[in-house]
Amino acid sequence: GESVGLHLPTLSVQEGDNSIINCAYSNSASDYFIWYKQESGKGPQFIIDIRSNMDKRQGQRVTVLLNKTVKHLSLQIAATQPGDSAVYFCAETDFGNEKLTFGTGTRLTIIP
Amino acid sequence: DTGVSQDPRHKITKRGQNVTFRCDPISEHNRLYWYRQTLGQGPEFLTYFQNEAQLEKSRLLSDRFSAERPKGSFSTLEIQRTEQGDSAMYLCASSLVTGGDETQYFGPGTRLLVL
Numbered sequence: 001g002e003s004v005g006l007h008l009p010t011l012s013v014q015e016g017d018n019s020i021i022n023c024a025y026s027n028s029a030s031d032y033f034i035w036y037k038q039e040s041g042k043g044p045q046f047i048i049d050i051r052s053n054m055d056k057r058q059g060q061r062v063t064v065l066l067n068k069t070v071k072h073l074s075l076q077i078a079a080t081q082p083g084d085s086a087v088y089f090c091a092e093t094d095f096g097n098e099k100l101t102f103g104t105g106t107r108l109t110i111i112p
Numbered sequence: 113d114t115g116v117s118q119d120p121r122h123k124i125t126k127r128g129q130n131v132t133f134r135c136d137p138i139s140e141h142n143r144l145y146w147y148r149q150t151l152g153q154g155p156e157f158l159t160y161f162q163n164e165a166q167l168e169k170s171r172l173l174s175d176r177f178s179a180e181r182p183k184g185s186f187s188t189l190e191i192q193r194t195e196q197g198d199s200a201m202y203l204c205a206s207s208l209v210t211g212g213d214e215t216q217y218f219g220p221g222t223r224l225l226v227l
Contacts, residue, residue, distance in 0.1 A: 008152055032214060043116075043203050043218035044155065089154045093214070098143065099168065100216060102154025 008087060010107045013080050021106045023073040023090035030092035034100070035064060035075045039086045047075070047088075077108075085110045114138060116219035118204050124225045125194055132190045133222045137206030144187050145216060146179055148172065149201040155218075161187060162209075194226045 013019040025033065031052035036044035050057045050064045050073075057064050063076040073090050087107050091100040117136045125131050137144045142163055147155035158177070159169045163184040173179075176194075181187040191198055201223050205216040 034215070036218075041220075041223075043118075043205075043220045046215055046217060049215060091154070095214075098160055098209075098214075099145070099157035099170075100147075100155070101157070105152075105154050 008105050008107045010109065012109045012111055014111050015082060016079055019077045019080050019084070019108060021075045021077075021088050021108065023075075023103045023106075025071050025073055025090065025092045025101075025103065027092060027094065027101065028068075028071060029094045030101075031094050032092070033064070033066060033073050034091045035062075035073075036089045036091060036102075037084075037086045038089060038105075044089060080108075080110045082110050082112060084108060116204055116206050116217055118202075118219040118222050120222055121220060122223050122225075124227065126227050127194060127196060129194055130190065130192045131194060131224065132188055133202055133204075133224075134186060134188050135204030135206075135219060136186045137204070138208070138217060141206035141208045141217075142184070143207045143209055143216075144181055145205040145207075146187070146189050147203040147205065147218075149203055149221070150199075155203050158189075191224075194224075196226050199224055199226045 034049040035047040038044045048059045048064050061078045065074045087105045089105045090103045119134045145160040146158040149155040158173050159179050161181040164181050176192045179189045201221040203221045205218045207216045
């Protein structure tokens with residue numbers, strides 16, 4: 001389920017199932033997008049990225065989808081494992097603008 | 113470990129004291145970034161360096177904050193006269209900007225608590 005306000009949106013998924021995490025980005029000029037995974041007490045870990053000239057990119061067990069029309073980004077994780085439990089952030093930037101702008105984050109919990 | 117390293121990992125200080133954090137980027141990465149992250153939020157950009165030059169500073173970086181990268185390798189972030197609102201995780205990231213690769217790799221962060 002999801003919670004709003006001061007709490008991170010949350011998503012609970014049964015181990016082995018697929019998960020989809022969504023992100024609405026803010027800047028229509030953004031042309032580079034990244035998903036990061038952050039475990040408790042650690043820094044963000046790069047997962048996968050995509051440029052605006054693509055609408056889909058696949059990695060190992062992960063797929064990122066980009067819909068520029070509605071400024072929406074999603075991360076699909078296949079066959080989830082307990083180690084996938086973390087907070088996931090999308091980040092955006094535009095070429096020549098080096099700073100990343102992060103979204104709110106989604107807490108993913110994998111249920112054994 | 114050849115990733116980004118930060119020191120210290122944790123810092124507790126009293127309000128009004130000065131603190132300094134260090135970041136060692138991935139070897140040969142020419143860009144280094146500082147971000148701040150408060151509980152439940154995503155990281156917020158503070159500043160970044162291209163080699164030793166500080167090229168951009170966020171409005172979040174008040175005059176109590178200063179960052180340096182004197183030799184284009186490690187960087188320090190100093191906060192003077194700390195306030196309770198400075199309590200946060202301070203993250204460092206680095207990237208090698210050649211051939212269009214802009215991926216920023218983050219360190220483990222320094223968690224600051226101002227009492």
